[in-house]
Amino acid sequence: MAKGSSLPADKSLVQPSSPSRAPAYSIANKLQAIIMLTVAIALSTASLAFLLFPSAALSQGETLLILTFSGLVSFPVARWLQRTVSDPLIHLCQTARAVTLFHDYSLRVRKSGEDEIGALIEAFNDILSAIGKCAEE
Secondary structure, eight states, X not given: OOTTOXXXXXXXXXXXXXXXXXXXXXXXXXXXXXXXXXXXXXXXXXXXXXXXXXXXXXXXXXXXXXXXXXXXXXXXXXXXXXXXXXXXXXXXXXXHHHHHHHOOTTOOOOOOOSSHHHHHHHHHHHHHHHHHHHHHO
């Protein structure tokens, strides 16, 4: 592993060894989360439409159209939320696991934004810097 890199070359080394310690992060898990979030947003949007127009007698076709439109709109929203929230946290967990396994305190997590997750990543990197300085002494 090169100094200053954010993860080791073999990323499988930073995956949890047992399900009891931490969840494994796979494409299937991410897709399942996106699909569940998409369905939740679509149903919420469709429910809102029915609340806004309670007296409208909607046919099955109109109801299907509303649900389809809601699903098409909510998928990009769910994907954006997943990228914005889950990906930085997964990367943070992988880096923490790599630091634990390899005792390489030069690893850093790339800050993704100026929000709470960005503040968490910045604090994590600061802690790694402090530990690295203490380890050098």
